[in-house]
Amino acid sequence: MKYAAPVTVEEAQHLLASDEEAQVFAGATDLIPQIRAGRKQPPLTVDLKRIPRLVNMRVEGNTWVIGAAVSAAQLSSNPDLAVDFPGMTEAAALIGSDQIQSRATLGGNLCNASPAADTVPAMIVNGAVGVIATSEGTRMVPVSDIAIGPGSTCLAPGEFLLELLVERPPLRTADAYLRFIPRTEMDIAVVGAAARVTLAEDGVVESSRIAIGAVAPTVLRVDEAEAALAGRVIDDDLLDEIATAASERGSPITDKRGTADFRRHVVGVLTKRVVAAAAQRAGGSQ
Amino acid sequence: MTTTQPEYKWVGTRPVRHDGLDKVTGRARYGADLALPGMLVGVVVRSPHPHANIVSIDTSRAELIDGVKAIVVGADFPVIGHDDSADAGEGVVDYRDLSRNVIARDKVLYEGHPVAAIAATSSTAARMAAEAIEIQYETLPYVLTVDEAMAENAPILHDDLITKGVSTSMGETNIASRELHEGGDLDAGFAQADVVVEREFTTKAVHQGYIEPHAVVADTGEDGRSVVWCSSQGHFLVRTQTAKVLGWEPSQIKVIPAEIGGGFGGKTTIYLEPLAVMLSAKAGRPVKLVMSRDEVFRASGPTSATRIRVKIGADKDGKITAAQAWLAYTAGAFKGSPVGPGCDCILTPYVIENFLIEGYDVVTNTAKVTAYRAPGAPMAAFASETVLDEIADELGIDPIDLRLRNAVKEGARAVYGPKFRRVGFIETLEAIKDHPHYKTPLGPNQGRGIASGFWFNGGLESSATVNINEDGTAVVVTGSPDIGGSRAAMAQMAAEELGIDVYRIRPVVADTESVGFTDVTGGSRVTFATGMAVVEACRKVVGLLSERAAKVWGVDQSEVEWVDGQAQHVLGAHSPLTIEEIADGAADTGGPVTASAAVNARGVGMAFSTQLCDVEVDTETGAVKILRYTTAQDAGRAIHPSYVEGQMQGGVAQGIGWALNEEYIYNNDGVMENPGFLDYRIPVASDLPMIDTVIVEVPNPNHPYGVRGVGEVGIVPPMAAVANAISDATGKRITDLPMSPTRIVKALMDNED
Amino acid sequence: MSRTHVTCTINGDEVEFLAFDGQTLLDALRDEVQLIGVKEGCSTGDCGACSVILDDMLTCSCLVFAPEVEGRSLTTVEGLAEGDQLHPLQQSFLEGAALQCGICTPGFLVAAKSLLDKNPDPTEEEVRYAVAGNLCRCTGYDKIVRSILSAAADIRETM
Numbered sequence A: 001m002k003y004a005a006p007v008t009v010e011e012a013q014h015l016l017a018s019d020e021e022a023q024v025f026a027g028a029t030d031l032i033p034q035i036r037a038g039r040k041q042p043p044l045t046v047d048l049k050r051i052p053r054l055v056n057m058r059v060e061g062n063t064w065v066i067g068a069a070v071s072a073a074q075l076s077s078n079p080d081l082a083v084d085f086p087g088m089t090e091a092a093a094l095i096g097s098d099q100i101q102s103r104a105t106l107g108g109n110l111c112n113a114s115p116a117a118d119t120v121p122a123m124i125v126n127g128a129v130g131v132i133a134t135s136e137g138t139r140m141v142p143v144s145d146i147a148i149g150p151g152s153t154c155l156a157p158g159e160f161l162l163e164l165l166v167e168r169p170p171l172r173t174a175d176a177y178l179r180f181i182p183r184t185e186m187d188i189a190v191v192g193a194a195a196r197v198t199l200a201e202d203g204v205v206e207s208s209r210i211a212i213g214a215v216a217p218t219v220l221r222v223d224e225a226e227a228a229l230a231g232r233v234i235d236d237d238l239l240d241e242i243a244t245a246a247s248e249r250g251s252p253i254t255d256k257r258g259t260a261d262f263r264r265h266v267v268g269v270l271t272k273r274v275v276a277a278a279a280q281r282a283g284g285s286q
Numbered sequence B: 001m002t003t004t005q006p007e008y009k010w011v012g013t014r015p016v017r018h019d020g021l022d023k024v025t026g027r028a029r030y031g032a033d034l035a036l037p038g039m040l041v042g043v044v045v046r047s048p049h050p051h052a053n054i055v056s057i058d059t060s061r062a063e064l065i066d067g068v069k070a071i072v073v074g075a076d077f078p079v080i081g082h083d084d085s086a087d088a089g090e091g092v093v094d095y096r097d098l099s100r101n102v103i104a105r106d107k108v109l110y111e112g113h114p115v116a117a118i119a120a121t122s123s124t125a126a127r128m129a130a131e132a133i134e135i136q137y138e139t140l141p142y143v144l145t146v147d148e149a150m151a152e153n154a155p156i157l158h159d160d161l162i163t164k165g166v167s168t169s170m171g172e173t174n175i176a177s178r179e180l181h182e183g184g185d186l187d188a189g190f191a192q193a194d195v196v197v198e199r200e201f202t203t204k205a206v207h208q209g210y211i212e213p214h215a216v217v218a219d220t221g222e223d224g225r226s227v228v229w230c231s232s233q234g235h236f237l238v239r240t241q242t243a244k245v246l247g248w249e250p251s252q253i254k255v256i257p258a259e260i261g262g263g264f265g266g267k268t269t270i271y272l273e274p275l276a277v278m279l280s281a282k283a284g285r286p287v288k289l290v291m292s293r294d295e296v297f298r299a300s301g302p303t304s305a306t307r308i309r310v311k312i313g314a315d316k317d318g319k320i321t322a323a324q325a326w327l328a329y330t331a332g333a334f335k336g337s338p339v340g341p342g343c344d345c346i347l348t349p350y351v352i353e354n355f356l357i358e359g360y361d362v363v364t365n366t367a368k369v370t371a372y373r374a375p376g377a378p379m380a381a382f383a384s385e386t387v388l389d390e391i392a393d394e395l396g397i398d399p400i401d402l403r404l405r406n407a408v409k410e411g412a413r414a415v416y417g418p419k420f421r422r423v424g425f426i427e428t429l430e431a432i433k434d435h436p437h438y439k440t441p442l443g444p445n446q447g448r449g450i451a452s453g454f455w456f457n458g459g460l461e462s463s464a465t466v467n468i469n470e471d472g473t474a475v476v477v478t479g480s481p482d483i484g485g486s487r488a489a490m491a492q493m494a495a496e497e498l499g500i501d502v503y504r505i506r507p508v509v510a511d512t513e514s515v516g517f518t519d520v521t522g523g524s525r526v527t528f529a530t531g532m533a534v535v536e537a538c539r540k541v542v543g544l545l546s547e548r549a550a551k552v553w554g555v556d557q558s559e560v561e562w563v564d565g566q567a568q569h570v571l572g573a574h575s576p577l578t579i580e581e582i583a584d585g586a587a588d589t590g591g592p593v594t595a596s597a598a599v600n601a602r603g604v605g606m607a608f609s610t611q612l613c614d615v616e617v618d619t620e621t622g623a624v625k626i627l628r629y630t631t632a633q634d635a636g637r638a639i640h641p642s643y644v645e646g647q648m649q650g651g652v653a654q655g656i657g658w659a660l661n662e663e664y665i666y667n668n669d670g671v672m673e674n675p676g677f678l679d680y681r682i683p684v685a686s687d688l689p690m691i692d693t694v695i696v697e698v699p700n701p702n703h704p705y706g707v708r709g710v711g712e713v714g715i716v717p718p719m720a721a722v723a724n725a726i727s728d729a730t731g732k733r734i735t736d737l738p739m740s741p742t743r744i745v746k747a748l749m750d751n752e753d
Numbered sequence C: 001m002s003r004t005h006v007t008c009t010i011n012g013d014e015v016e017f018l019a020f021d022g023q024t025l026l027d028a029l030r031d032e033v034q035l036i037g038v039k040e041g042c043s044t045g046d047c048g049a050c051s052v053i054l055d056d057m058l059t060c061s062c063l064v065f066a067p068e069v070e071g072r073s074l075t076t077v078e079g080l081a082e083g084d085q086l087h088p089l090q091q092s093f094l095e096g097a098a099l100q101c102g103i104c105t106p107g108f109l110v111a112a113k114s115l116l117d118k119n120p121d122p123t124e125e126e127v128r129y130a131v132a133g134n135l136c137r138c139t140g141y142d143k144i145v146r147s148i149l150s151a152a153a154d155i156r157e158t159m
């Protein structure tokens, strides 16, 4: 297993072109355990962290540009990002331990394509778009379309994610992310839920996006709940309504982390809690 | 909470442990930290099936791989008969079973069962060879639980297994033994009861979870002797067992103890050592074998999964009138679950006249169980202590008062036979009752639970040597691996006896050729039994030192007293001689001052613990937060209170993990699904509050300093304490471990229907 | 098998070693640099026994490929003491009996140092979350958390 650390996008593309089975990585927090477990044996690993564009985050115009290899620690300690996207920030801050967060990246979390990845629902509700390096240049794909099933993405061989673009939120808009784990830290989400809510001046919900994780092969939007929220004031009955919608939306499985019934139930609980949290933030109180 | 006791200078203080510096600087060497010149690395090839016949093993392709220096399979090891067995300190060991657990012969009995081992110049080469070994299996139906294994027409693991403890033969069976304790008149007892509660419980296999994986380096010479370096809870046991499996004499093997990174009972047996010795013998080079975490989970350690039924009756004053218990424990692939101690401990804290306790040791296609802290008792207490809680509830009696009403004290007879000497159970109950924690108010969705537990503690054999150096310092040599600060305790007792500063004593753990035979560090026995040997050796040394002083003064030894590290003449006729002076002049008075002592310790002090737990339950998600925890335990005498507290806190933390999240999960192929710390969820720091400790000291009259063991009993009550607290918070009694969010949500939803 | 030459700074000293293909930093530190204070409890990022500080960030060395540290700077438990002078954390762990078997201790010390370097006055809860990636099976964490808090107080006092 060879190791290469290109410093430009072109160099990385060159390396990937040299070997079909070459694999890019950023934090390696998914890759190394997968190699250990014998699930992957790439002949060449290409470290993306020495390419400046991938480890940089900034605002350009009205858009956040976040390098695919920016670490969760870098992300969650950025005070400006936390103002715009408290939910995305909290999702990044939930990944593993401090040790894991100094390595784990947004790009890795997304491209590992686990249905339980914490930052993905949060990116999706914020309408994040991935910029993918291709042999011709770049192409843009919404985050919701990048993972297409457990462990697989829409990326073609030789392609990799360069950066993520997220529009800054409009007024009276906020996001939130919640997950359920049996311990307080160091677990993979049994279920996760993200919401972004925009309130009208009178406090009714103008628009919302809700995404739930670990209840289907990929992260799901809960359209019924979004529709139910539109134009209404959030109260307990409405929250129960969207909880039911979220519970019915997924097709969870039973595995070592939880039963299907439990996931179905708790995703509803989290959805109502996360919508309430986002709405409260959007209303001005954190 | 101390009764009046003699004042000591060192015993009861908190000196910095002698081995501490090396451990905070990274210098201490654990099992995997030794590298020898020319050393090979090994891997173990393990069964992917829970139950299968081995049809053939072909190593020829693997042997051709570059760098591969030796391969061993089951056929390389001698055949051992069933009659060869011995008491290893934590239960009887059948060497035939042990040998077949170390490496499978004709049959694999669990996923992870070793089938072959390879030594090579690199781990890559060894892994390639592992893949190149061709093993043909004929898979067999398997059983994972006591229910499956005891069912009619169940697949049978061992066709020669005979159930011990029953009069008639049961035919082919997976039941290795039946235990029975009976007393009084059960029916009459239940007839006197005003309330009878009967419940059935299940618990899952859980692992000791020590952070250091098993590791060994073996260097076998051409003279047919091997030096084995490994971390274990007993290097003499490693020597005996390794020799047995190899068909060698114990004297052919020298075992050097490494520092040990946790054991909790799980390192009171051997796995890798005979493989490493044999590989090293074949290759003619030192060989190192280290388990991965995955292997640790799949193939070492866990304790039993169980099904337990408990029925207890009490009159309206809370007096227990009768009790009945039925326990079945998985043993894993070979007989020897801790159902025996489970039966012995389940009702032992209470005076019960009418009882029937029945236990079954059941073999299953899972890793052979190994001792885990108070083996067998925690799951039993989970059952009995929650039933008692329910009785207290129904009678409207405070759960501590209910226990006080029935608690054993000196002179009472335990259900398994012996009479109690002075014990401190009542004192632990009172300590909790008087604790401010017991009176604090609770909020919504919060609940409080208490539970108690009993453990025998161990005695067994220990040796110690005390050498006085030329400068008057002392070396205390024992054969007890130190897993939690026992060296400091040895030094403290020696300091007390010799009358010198604790830091002028160097406590060391010596190899099997440098100190007398010593049983395992287990059964909470080290401070008690090895401590006795140390005290005895010190007293001999004091005798020698006094004799030397008598010689210098030309007086009879009876005129010499040993006070504060110096010899004094009873009449003050001579100025005192310090230990330094005597040591310095030892050459002229008879040579070096040294003495050894060995004990087979009797008179262990039994241990009780009572614990109090507050929880908060998120009724929508089933998440349980431990808000506050207090544990009271009778230590007899705390030699080093910090490490006594540490044992108490560690036991509680493990028990909380067992209560809430820890479990072996198997898939449909009988393969463990969660062999890593991400999904085998032991508590992390943010899961727990501070764990308050109350050390109760009711001295053990049979130990020079009153010591009882403290290592084990702390893990007995927590599961029941947590369950009782959850019940208090939610009104739901969870009878299956772990009480995971899934289970709790399910219980609460059943409520709504 | 080819090997990669790696130069980096470990505990203030420039160190060179040859890393095997695919070798993790944990294995390289233990096997090539002989820094055995870095422990392996799982090799999958779950236990924290292998914690090191890599360019100011707390990291599991088992989740880093060895060649990644080319030109970078590392602190391991061996680098905490200055000569004979123990780090206040080491001292408080000793005095507070924060270790039983001690296998987790190097990882906890490194993680705690990383915390206190960034946050000299953490709350109990902050300490607990900061070391949640470090498993200890012996102590129940009580004495570890207390020792970190007391070292933090000591450090603040001497500053």
Ligand SMILES: Cc1cc2nc3c(=O)[nH]c(=O)nc-3n(C[C@H](O)[C@H](O)[C@H](O)COP(=O)(O)OP(=O)(O)OC[C@H]3O[C@@H](n4cnc5c(N)ncnc54)[C@H](O)[C@@H]3O)c2cc1C
Residues within 6 Å of the ligand: A023, A024, A025, A026, A027, A028, A029, A030, A031, A032, A033, A048, A068, A069, A094, A095, A096, A097, A100, A103, A104, A105, A106, A107, A108, A109, A110, A111, A112, A113, A116, A117, A118, A119, A155, A159, A160, A161, A162, A186, A187, A188, A189, B678, C044, C045, C046
């Ligand atoms: C102990 C532990 C705890 C964890 N806890 C959590 C948790 O709480 N929540 C959670 O969501 N995850 C968790 N994870 C998983 C993991 O840390 C995250 O998924 C992390 O974000 C992955 O990022 P990485 O940079 O380390 O990925 P890598 O391992 O570097 O890569 C992962 C995959 O993505 C691909 N990839 C990486 N970057 C790119 C790119 N730019 N373009 C194309 N493909 C790319 C790689 O080829 C690889 O297949 C945990 C892991 C561990 C070991």
Ligand code: FES
Residues within 6 Å of the ligand: C039, C040, C041, C042, C043, C044, C045, C046, C047, C048, C049, C050, C051, C060, C061, C062, C063
């Ligand atoms: S060995 Fe690296 S986290 Fe366990």
Ligand code: FES
Residues within 6 Å of the ligand: B211, B261, B262, C098, C099, C100, C101, C102, C103, C104, C105, C135, C136, C137, C138, C139
């Ligand atoms: S002291 Fe043993 S694991 Fe922490």
